[in-house]
């Protein structure tokens with residue numbers, strides 16, 4: 310059978326989007342998601358997104374990383390779905406219910422409240438998630454945040470000087486993180502601007518990571534290093550993150566792009 314897809318990205322973090330509301334699609338499997346995501350033999354993307362009907366939201370969104378693993382959240386893809394919907398809407402993900410709306414600076418997403426308890430990250434052992442007593446070479450004492458998915462945030466003098474291709478997978482797969490972890494290295498430029506690079510769980514280095522930008526902004530706010538609304542500069546561009554108070558939702562605003570539409574033979578990948 311032929312399946313239609315939409316190729317999209319948020320600041321270069323790219324997606325293949327399958328809308329199961331508009332076509333009868335068989336069940337997606339991790340192996341098929343990984344095959345479709347492959348940039349040499351498949352369509353190629355960081356994450357595969359499957360949209361479907363939802364009982365208690367406007368739409369349901371399933372997220373498969375490049376390695377085929379299904380995960381709870383993807384900030385940039387959430388904005389992409391917001392672009393497709395073109396109006397204020399609710400999106401049900403495994404990480405929770407998200408609210409999206411068109412905004413002057415692209416798409417605004419209510420990402421819900423961050424969680425900080427060690428068991429909510431999750432971590433394998435009890436510890437202070439605001440200043441974890443652990444390290445991997447020069448990367449040490451991270452902040453752990455769950456924004457629907459797990460993140461470790463390392464605040465460093467120069468994030469561009471970090472060998473993230475080498476240290477990222479080591480930290481991602483450390484037993485301290487039972488569900489693995491997204492690895493963020495960030496430098497505070499001013500009280501309203503942070504520079505960020507991300508090694509993503511299940512996807513590696515990406516041009517941008519929406520949940521990483523949210524986790525990093527919240528980590529810097531908890532450490533009193535930045536104001537409660539900041540711009541996060543990623544290799545692919547800027548995201549605007551606000552977290553007005555400790556009991557508030559995180560709001561992320563940024564662009565989303567539809568690149569092109571196409572189709573593929575399902576049986577070639579199943």
Ligand SMILES: N[C@H](CCC[C@H](N)C(=O)O)C(=O)O
Pocket residue numbers: 322355356374380381382383384385386458459491509510511512515517518519520521
């Ligand atoms: N690699 C992430 C999922 C995608 C996150 C990123 N693409 C974003 O925009 O938030 C994880 O395993 O939690």
